[in-house]
Amino acid sequence: MRRVRLAIVGLGNVGQRLLELIQLKRDTLRTRLDLELSVVGVCDSTGGAENGVGLDLAKILELKRAKRGIAAYPTGARVEMPPLEMVRTVATDIVVELTPTNLTDGEPGLSVIRDALARKMPVVTANKGPLVLAYSELAALAQQNDAHLLHSAAVTGGLPTLNIGTRDLGVASIEKFEGVVNGTTNYILSRMAEGQSYADALKHAQDIGMAEADPTLDVDGWDAANKLVIIANAVLRRPTKLKDVTVEGIRKITPTDIATATEHRQTIKLIALAERIGKDYNLTVRPTWLDNSHPLARLGAGTMGVIYHTDINGTIFASIEEEDPYPTAAAVLRDIVQIATTRA
Numbered sequence: 001m002r003r004v005r006l007a008i009v010g011l012g013n014v015g016q017r018l019l020e021l022i023q024l025k026r027d028t029l030r031t032r033l034d035l036e037l038s039v040v041g042v043c044d045s046t047g048g049a050e051n052g053v054g055l056d057l058a059k060i061l062e063l064k065r066a067k068r069g070i071a072a073y074p075t076g077a078r079v080e081m082p083p084l085e086m087v088r089t090v091a092t093d094i095v096v097e098l099t100p101t102n103l104t105d106g107e108p109g110l111s112v113i114r115d116a117l118a119r120k121m122p123v124v125t126a127n128k129g130p131l132v133l134a135y136s137e138l139a140a141l142a143q144q145n146d147a148h149l150l151h152s153a154a155v156t157g158g159l160p161t162l163n164i165g166t167r168d169l170g171v172a173s174i175e176k177f178e179g180v181v182n183g184t185t186n187y188i189l190s191r192m193a194e195g196q197s198y199a200d201a202l203k204h205a206q207d208i209g210m211a212e213a214d215p216t217l218d219v220d221g222w223d224a225a226n227k228l229v230i231i232a233n234a235v236l237r238r239p240t241k242l243k244d245v246t247v248e249g250i251r252k253i254t255p256t257d258i259a260t261a262t263e264h265r266q267t268i269k270l271i272a273l274a275e276r277i278g279k280d281y282n283l284t285v286r287p288t289w290l291d292n293s294h295p296l297a298r299l300g301a302g303t304m305g306v307i308y309h310t311d312i313n314g315t316i317f318a319s320i321e322e323e324d325p326y327p328t329a330a331a332v333l334r335d336i337v338q339i340a341t342t343r344a
């Protein structure tokens with residue numbers, strides 16, 4: 001049995017579900033892959049805990065569900081251990097980085113990822129911030145140090161957008177990518193198509209915890225643009241920053257726009273688009289009037305979807321209904337397993 005040690009930074013929605021899935025899939029990992037995943041270090045905003053033989057995952061989940069921090073973990077706990085110290089101190093095989101997306105300076109995730117890769121330590125992250133701000137730098141660091149940096153959950157959660165693009169379309173030329181990649185705006189536009197006003201649909205999205213109190217990142221298109229930046233870098237192999245994307249959000253969509261679209265058998269969706277123009281791509285995020293027969297027009301609230309138009313692999317459409325972050329955590333687990341099973 002191969003034992004692979006994990007240090008996990010961030011135990012929120014995704015981190016806690018990852019711990020649940022590691023428990024749930026323990027037997028499958030053993031019998032199918034001869035693999036034992038052992039969590040030897042964790043930290044949240046209160047501190048860190050480490051145990052070289054493996055931490056008690058049930059105890060960690062019990063603490064988090066009781067709204068207590070890792071600083072309260074009983075034996076072997078080292079409190080006030082910030083993320084960087086935890087990943088430097090704990091003898092681990094993979095660093096899993098699941099802190100909040102910070103698009104200002106990428107921290108604390110960016111330093112954790114940089115430090116781990118520089119020490120030839122493989123990294124799995126679901127965090128868009130460091131990737132949007134420093135994709136080229138991190139990819140180069142990973143290559144120089146022969147260390148994996150896998151981040152399939154960072155774009156569209158459980159929908160394997162990046163894996164399809166990088167692995168399954170690895171030899172193709174991608175002529176066009178189009179996607180509904182932001183759940184909140186798709187929810188709002190879907191509710192508006194059912195007759196709600198923008199304000200009511202947004203309020204409902206906020207009431208059910210889907211939209212933030214400050215919805216700017218979603219409704220003004222920036223979240224979708226951030227995802228497009230990662231797709232452009234990872235899949236289209238185009239060094240891309242946020243300034244390269246033309247962005248327009250959904251705030252200005254009116255009931256009249258929706259009614260006109262309906263009259264013409266069309267649906268309005270916020271589309272992230274990369275269109276090949278010569279050797280480059282034109283990158284946009286904007287509300288787009290799609291014929292109702294278009295696969296992305298049919299995506300309901302709570303669904304995301306992407307389409308790759310290629311030269312040799314045909315046209316591939318994939319979608320996911322993701323109402324809680326289990327599929328995101330499952331994508332993180334898949335990345336961990338990919339690294340664990342390809343190590344020498």
Ligand SMILES: NC(=O)c1ccc[n+]([C@@H]2O[C@H](COP(=O)([O-])OP(=O)(O)OC[C@H]3O[C@@H](n4cnc5c(N)ncnc54)[C@H](OP(=O)(O)O)[C@@H]3O)[C@@H](O)[C@H]2O)c1
Nearest residue numbers: 010011012013014044045098099100101126127157325328
């Ligand atoms: N939720 C999703 O469906 C989803 C989907 C795709 C990608 N993602 C990305 O995945 C990442 C994690 O998402 P999430 O929903 O799990 O976030 P979350 O619920 O906000 O959890 C973040 C975790 O990071 C910890 N943390 C925050 N600042 C820290 C610091 N300075 N040092 C150490 N730990 C710190 C928090 O500690 P406390 O527990 O003490 O607060 C918490 O445990 C984010 O980057 C997010 O954008 C999420």
